[in-house]
Amino acid sequence: MKVTVKCFSQVKYALGTDDLVLKLDIGTTTEILEKVIREKAGGKLDGVSLRVAVNQKYVPENTELNDGDEVAFIPPVQGG
Amino acid sequence: MIITPQELQNWKDKRKSFRVLDIRPEKQRKDFPLNGLNPVIADADSIPKIEIETVLICQFGIITEGIILEQDLDSTFSLLGGAQAWETFQTEKQDLSRWSRQTVLPEIGLEGQKRLLNSTVAIVGMGGLGCPVAQSLVSAGIGKLKIIDGDKVELSNLHRQPLYGVEDVGRMKVEVAKEKLTLLNETAMIKSSEEYLNDDNGIDIISDVDVIIDATDNIQSRQLIDRFSKAASVPMIYGGLYRYEGQVAVLNANGSPGYSDLFPEPHLEVTRVLMQVCWVCCRE
Numbered sequence: 025m026k027v028t029v030k031c032f033s034q035v036k037y038a039l040g041t042d043d044l045v046l047k048l049d050i051g052t053t054t055e056i057l058e059k060v061i062r063e064k065a066g067g068k069l070d071g072v073s074l075r076v077a078v079n080q081k082y083v084p085e086n087t088e089l090n091d092g093d094e095v096a097f098i099p100p101v102q103g104g
Numbered sequence: 105m106i107i108t109p110q111e112l113q114n115w116k117d118k119r120k121s122f123r124v125l126d127i128r129p130e131k132q133r134k135d136f137p138l139n140g141l142n143p144v145i146a147d148a149d150s151i152p153k154i155e156i157e158t159v160l161i162c163q164f165g166i167i168t169e170g171i172i173l174e175q176d177l178d179s180t181f182s183l184l185g186g187a188q189a190w191e192t193f194q195t196e197k198q199d200l201s202r203w204s205r206q207t208v209l210p211e212i213g214l215e216g217q218k219r220l221l222n223s224t225v226a227i228v229g230m231g232g233l234g235c236p237v238a239q240s241l242v243s244a245g246i247g248k249l250k251i252i253d254g255d256k257v258e259l260s261n262l263h264r265q266p267l268y269g270v271e272d273v274g275r276m277k278v279e280v281a282k283e284k285l286t287l288l289n290e291t292a293m294i295k296s297s298e299e300y301l302n303d304d305n306g307i308d309i310i311s312d313v314d315v316i317i318d319a320t321d322n323i324q325s326r327q328l329i330d331r332f333s334k335a336a337s338v339p340m341i342y343g344g345l346y347r348y349e350g351q352v353a354v355l356n357a358n359g360s361p362g363y364s365d366l367f368p369e370p371h372l373e374v375t376r377v378l379m380q381v382c383w384v385c386c387r388e
Contacts, residue, residue, distance in 0.1 A: 080300060101344040102320075102326070104232060
């Protein structure tokens with residue numbers, strides 16, 4: 025299945041893109057996808073907590089993904 | 105030219121010679137009579153020109169401003185806020201005409217404006233977020249504003265914190281902000297606290313407010329505000345930014361999640377350098 029990952033703030037700069045489309049195994053959860061994203065970031069997201077939203081709604085940890093889902097990883101930001 | 109209900113009342117009290125022309129349709133004239141003004145009904149397309157000061161009145165004071173400009177009418181005034189503002193002034197002795205451009209919006213209206221005037225908001229942090237938020241709230245008619253910041257104005261603040269100028273560098277931010285905000289709306293009550301929010305002062309500062317605005321620049325402060333917001337059952341509006349991106353959320357409102365529910369982990373280290381990069385863009 026394919027999911028679109030929307031990247032915001034630190035995630036965007038760590039991955040160098042606004043969004044990416046990933047092919048994932050059926051049954052993949054948000055927790056697994058987060059690990060994939062952190063690996064792709066090559067350590068740039070170490071120590072950064074991420075809130076996950078699927079199809080523009082925040083979801084509990086380890087939510088199972090479906091084909092066509094849009095997943096956003098949202099870090100807290102502290103500028104003011 | 106513009107005249108407010110209060111100024112028009114002053115004309116009446118001084119028995120000044122003037123005429124009032126009411127250009128509204130019959131239903132509006134019936135629903136909102138111009139008590140105490142003895143208006144003459146007039147056609148908006150052909151305002152009679154005579155040598156006497158004239159006050160044109162429509163329902164909200166917008167059409168009449170346009171007529172005066174288009175027809176280039178001398179000695180003619182548009183009643184700010186129109187018949188709606190006049191009625192409120194007559195019945196409640198409150199001149200709300202300065203806010204007529206927002207009370208005309210049905211989502212605000214006169215009732216909404218009165219709620220704003222009777223509301224208290226606390227802003228924690230008077231930097232790149234706090235300055236424009238405070239300006240908007242005071243201009244919009246918030247009755248009481250509490251501003252909290254222990255910081256002084258620095259030269260590097262000026263490009264994005266529009267309340268401060270070069271001459272203010274070195275002064276306490278809240279002191280300068282209070283002066284500038286009072287110039288925007290002299291009726292707003294502004295209380296400034298030259299300190300940072302902490303465990304000792306937090307409840308006192310926010311206990312009597314309707315909303316607390318988190319305009320700080322660090323996550324520890326956000327977590328602290330979140331705790332006070334929950335404890336005092338006061339909704340919190342949180343804003344934050346990273347370069348060109350911003351986040352905003354209403355938290356702890358009528359049982360909704362708080363900041364700690366959104367980002368529950370004990371926090372991450374973001375370097376000072378990163379924070380400064382964030383600040384560069386905080387006017388966004």
